[in-house]
Amino acid sequence: MTPKPSPSGEFELIERYFAPLSRGFPGAYGLLDDAAVISPAPKNELVVKTDVIVGGIDFLPDDPADLVARKGLRVNLSDLAAKGAVPRAYLLDLILPNTVQEEWIAGFAAGLSQDQAEYGVHLIGGDMSSTSGPITIAVTAFGEAPIGRIIRRGGAQAGDTVFVTGTIGDAALGLSVLRAALPALDAASAAYLVDRYHLPRPRVALGPQLIGIATAGLDVSDGLVADLRHICSVSGLSAVTEARWVPLSPAACTAIAGDPQRLAIALTGGDDYEILFTAPPGAEARVAELSRSSGVPITPIGRMVVSSEADQSGVVVLDDLGQALGFASEGWTHFSDSP
Amino acid sequence: MTPKPSPSGEFELIERYFAPLSRGFPGAYGLLDDAAVISPAPKNELVVKTDVIVGGIDFLPDDPADLVARKGLRVNLSDLAAKGAVPRAYLLDLILPNTVQEEWIAGFAAGLSQDQAEYGVHLIGGDMSSTSGPITIAVTAFGEAPIGRIIRRGGAQAGDTVFVTGTIGDAALGLSVLRAALPALDAASAAYLVDRYHLPRPRVALGPQLIGIATAGLDVSDGLVADLRHICSVSGLSAVTEARWVPLSPAACTAIAGDPQRLAIALTGGDDYEILFTAPPGAEARVAELSRSSGVPITPIGRMVVSSEADQSGVVVLDDLGQALGFASEGWTHFSDSP
Numbered sequence: 308m309t310p311k312p313s314p315s316g317e318f319e320l321i322e323r324y325f326a327p328l329s330r331g332f333p334g335a336y337g338l339l340d341d342a343a344v345i346s347p348a349p350k351n352e353l354v355v356k357t358d359v360i361v362g363g364i365d366f367l368p369d370d371p372a373d374l375v376a377r378k379g380l381r382v383n384l385s386d387l388a389a390k391g392a393v394p395r396a397y398l399l400d401l402i403l404p405n406t407v408q409e410e411w412i413a414g415f416a417a418g419l420s421q422d423q424a425e426y427g428v429h430l431i432g433g434d435m436s437s438t439s440g441p442i443t444i445a446v447t448a449f450g451e452a453p454i455g456r457i458i459r460r461g462g463a464q465a466g467d468t469v470f471v472t473g474t475i476g477d478a479a480l481g482l483s484v485l486r487a488a489l490p491a492l493d494a495a496s497a498a499y500l501v502d503r504y505h506l507p508r509p510r511v512a513l514g515p516q517l518i519g520i521a522t523a524g525l526d527v528s529d530g531l532v533a534d535l536r537h538i539c540s541v542s543g544l545s546a547v548t549e550a551r552w553v554p555l556s557p558a559a560c561t562a563i564a565g566d567p568q569r570l571a572i573a574l575t576g577g578d579d580y581e582i583l584f585t586a587p588p589g590a591e592a593r594v595a596e597l598s599r600s601s602g603v604p605i606t607p608i609g610r611m612v613v614s615s616e617a618d619q620s621g622v623v624v625l626d627d628l629g630q631a632l633g634f635a636s637e638g639w640t641h642f643s644d645s646p
Numbered sequence: 647m648t649p650k651p652s653p654s655g656e657f658e659l660i661e662r663y664f665a666p667l668s669r670g671f672p673g674a675y676g677l678l679d680d681a682a683v684i685s686p687a688p689k690n691e692l693v694v695k696t697d698v699i700v701g702g703i704d705f706l707p708d709d710p711a712d713l714v715a716r717k718g719l720r721v722n723l724s725d726l727a728a729k730g731a732v733p734r735a736y737l738l739d740l741i742l743p744n745t746v747q748e749e750w751i752a753g754f755a756a757g758l759s760q761d762q763a764e765y766g767v768h769l770i771g772g773d774m775s776s777t778s779g780p781i782t783i784a785v786t787a788f789g790e791a792p793i794g795r796i797i798r799r800g801g802a803q804a805g806d807t808v809f810v811t812g813t814i815g816d817a818a819l820g821l822s823v824l825r826a827a828l829p830a831l832d833a834a835s836a837a838y839l840v841d842r843y844h845l846p847r848p849r850v851a852l853g854p855q856l857i858g859i860a861t862a863g864l865d866v867s868d869g870l871v872a873d874l875r876h877i878c879s880v881s882g883l884s885a886v887t888e889a890r891w892v893p894l895s896p897a898a899c900t901a902i903a904g905d906p907q908r909l910a911i912a913l914t915g916g917d918d919y920e921i922l923f924t925a926p927p928g929a930e931a932r933v934a935e936l937s938r939s940s941g942v943p944i945t946p947i948g949r950m951v952v953s954s955e956a957d958q959s960g961v962v963v964l965d966d967l968g969q970a971l972g973f974a975s976e977g978w979t980h981f982s983d984s985p
Contacts, residue, residue: 334691335760339880340799341725341864342695345790347685352673353692356681357737357786359775386680398696400739400784436698445739447696447786453684460679525680541678 317435320409321546324416325399325430332396332429343431345396351451354392358383358448360371362441367485372411373418374505379423381507382528383448385580386515389526390457392450394426399433400445401467407442426511440541458584461541462637467585469538469546469609470594472510474556475531477503479576480569489562496558503556507580513601517584520593524584530577535622538585539611548609549625550632551576574624656774659748663755664738664769671735671768682770684735690790693731697722697787701780706824711750712757713844714783719761720846721789721867724919727853728865729796731789733765738772739784744873745777765850777869795857796836800880802862808877808885808948809933811849814870814894816842818915819908828901828908835897840896842909846919852940859932863923869916874961877924878950887948888964889913913963924950 321338329335334344347353362368370378380397387394401415403507423429428448456549481504483489484497492500509526517524520540523542527534532555535546550570555563563569586594614621624632661676668674673683686692699718701707709717719736723799726733740754762768767787821844822828831839848865856863862881866873874885889909894902899930902908925933930946938945953960963971 323670336798340729342690342693342729342731342796344693344796346691347795352683352685354681355737355771355786355788357739357771357773357784359739359741359773359784361741361775361777363778364776390679390681392681398694398786400698402698402700402782402784432694432696434696434784435699436700436782437703438700438779438782439702440777440782443741443777443779443782445696445698445741445773445784447694447737449694450681454685457681457683459675506967507798 311477315493318540320412320435324412325433328416328419328423328430332431335429338432341462341520345431345449347451350454352454354387354390354450354452354457356383356386356448357445358386359443359445361443361646372414373421375442376415376418377422377506379444379446380419381509382580383446384426384511385427385507385526385528387448388509388511389582390452391515391518391522391545392452392457393515394428394448394450394511395430396431398447399430400436401433402436402438402443404439404442405437415425447486447511447532452515452518458517458521458524460523460525460538463542463585463611464587465544465611465613466588467589467611468588468607469535469548469583469585469611470605471527471531471579471581471583471608472603472605473508473556474554474559475527475579475581476559476573476576476603477556478507478578479572480559480562481505482576483572489565491565492562496561499556499558500562504578507578509580510603511580513597513603514582516601517582520586520590520597521584522586524560524582525584527581528577530575531579531583532575532622532624533577534583538583541624542611543614544611545614545621545623546609546611547623552606552608554604586593588627658772663751664772667755667758667762667769671770674768674770675769684770684788686790689793691793691798693726693729693789693791695722695725695787696784697725698784700782700784709844711753712760713783715754715757716761716845718783718785719758720848721919722785723765723767723850724846724848724867726789727785727848727850728863728921729791730854730857730860731791731796732854733767733787733789733850735768735770735788737777737782737786738769740772741775741777741782743781744776745776769798791854791857797856797860797863798863799862799877802847802877802881802883802924802950803926804883804950804952805927806861806950807927807930807946808887808922809944809946809952810866810870810872810893810920810926811852811942811944812847812920813893813898814866814918814920815898815912815915816895817846817917818911819898819901820844821915824909828904830904831901835900838895838897844918846917848919849921849942852936852942853921855936855940856921859925859929859936860923861925863921866918866920866922867916869900870918870922871914871961871963872916872979878923878961882951882953883950884953884960884962885950886962886964888965891945891947893943893945926963941950
């Protein structure tokens with residue numbers, strides 16, 4: 308009724324750029340209806356997750372449209388993967404300022420198309436709206452997993468080993484590169500880190516294989532320490548880890564060698580989209596075999612322990628001298644607080 | 647990494663205001679996990695719909711928070727109802743400027759709570775994010791319906807009768823009242839219309855009973871004429887209706903009596919959230935019985951016809967003299983274009 312994209316404009320954009328993304332999923336009805344239908348396979352249930360990314364907060368205004376699209380989709384697929392779910396479909400809410408050109412939308416849809424092929428998902432519905440604010444993208448992703456088997460935050464047991472996939476800190480250090488905070492870093496390392504910031508690699512193939520191994524798990528989006536605290540909090544436990552056990556990429560090692568305080572950025576910065584999970588002490592061999600068969604590095608980084616009275620649901624990170632790095636909810640007290 | 651609500655602030659708000667809204671739905675895990683699980687009952691499938699409302703576009707900046715919440719939820723429930731689905735749950739993305747106070751969030755959650763009780767749905771997940779733009783609310787609603795039976799846009803047949811529930815035009819005229827465009831209208835009529843703008847009444851109980859009767863259907867959100875065109879377009883037909891058959895509330899009649907051009911606002915303004923559907927010629931008696939048993943007025947307003955070559959997927963609205971009101975995609979040519 309008030310300034311929306313004109314109906315014909317919106318419908319034409321949907322027909323041109325988004326309806327093709329629904330092909331192959333009958334319940335999407337070619338985006339020609341008001342709702343979509345979806346059912347899990349027998350003995351499975353649907354796993355649903357929604358996540359929003361906002362321009363100027365979760366991505367930079369100049370980021371290419373296709374990368375914004377892929378990031379918006381992948382942060383949701385990462386959650387599904389960490390829960391052990393196989394991704395199937397997604398809904399897209401695209402809230403755009405009137406200044407956005409059709410070229411941007413074309414690039415955005417091309418990014419989605421590329422990732423749909425990579426992850427085997429389909430767009431099954433959505434909404435377009437205009438805003439006086441920044442580009443805002445809300446995705447709701449649908450996956451499926453055997454009934455009652457998703458990997459929860461709260462299942463960790465005292466004595467469980469804490470594992471993490473891939474490497475930690477690349478995206479946060481990549482953002483530092485984009486903010487010109489790492490001027491002395493070599494170009495190859497800088498490019499690697501920036502790419503990791505722009506494009507999460509959700510562990511979609513690995514995640515479902517963790518069902519039956521992981522006692523608890525989630526994807527690392529808020530930062531390794533904060534996300535490990537989430538597992539601790541819901542599981543009613545604490546965790547002990549050592550900073551030197553946390554897997555770092557060669558590029559992150561180079562960046563941190565230039566200033567050891569940057570380790571704090573790596574451990575707390577977030578946007579890693581790796582899977583952090585716990586498994587019983589006897590599971591090491593199965594985890595190692597899974598790492599080999601999947602080609603995904605999986606590193607043990609610590610242990611779940613009973614919380615002391617004084618330290619409920621805490622995460623203790625030891626430095627190379629075995630001293631605990633003090634951690635407050637606002638950041639590290641031992642390191643620089645500035646990501 | 648960049649200005650988000652501080653994690654503890656966000657988590658506390660979720661625990662205080664939103665986690666209670668998930669009680670009674672086990673698959674929501676108390677909003678303590680990263681995803682929710684949901685399954686349809688045997689022989690049913692899930693019906694999913696997402697819709698965004700943006701401050702300054704879909705609601706007014708001063709609208710009370712509880713009404714904004716209820717509108718954000720109800721526009722989605724209305725879509726599910728028109729598809730014949732029984733609503734079960736929803737996800738909420740709440741994207742707020744930093745200026746929003748906790749009091750607003752409390753009111754927003756109270757509005758959701760009230761509607762959850764009214765419609766039997768539960769909050770099962772969501773995301774909170776900050777924005778430099780206006781309040782933006784994305785809801786994804788989940789309903790269920792018998793497999794393969796939802797009411798589509800494309801099922802209308804030539805000869806089918808077109809029906810609409812309730813009354814048309816109240817919300818659009820209510821917005822005119824809020825814009826001070828109807829200064830001569832009596833206070834009671836004005837209040838009625840404004841209430842209809844603020845608070846849609848999705849036909850949740852009626853919708854599922856239309857399965858097996860309706861050949862096509864949708865909810866009236868873009869405006870009666872535009873939405874009837876949607877049915878025509880996907881069904882490959884045209885429709886003929888008469889303006890005098892369109893059901894109007896006494897308040898709308900009073901407003902239109904003051905200026906007949908306001909009928910255009912009623913027929914094209916939108917935000918009605920009534921169900922527009924088609925049914926075979928023999929279904930009149932069943933529709934009338936359903937109207938009696940449900941207490942929802944259901945009015946026949948026209949007929950689906952084969953499109954002429956010259957008039958593909960058109961909607962013809964006749965005036966009291968039997969003359970066609972010319973309709974272009976941008977609005978009425980016969981009436982004033984100004985809602």
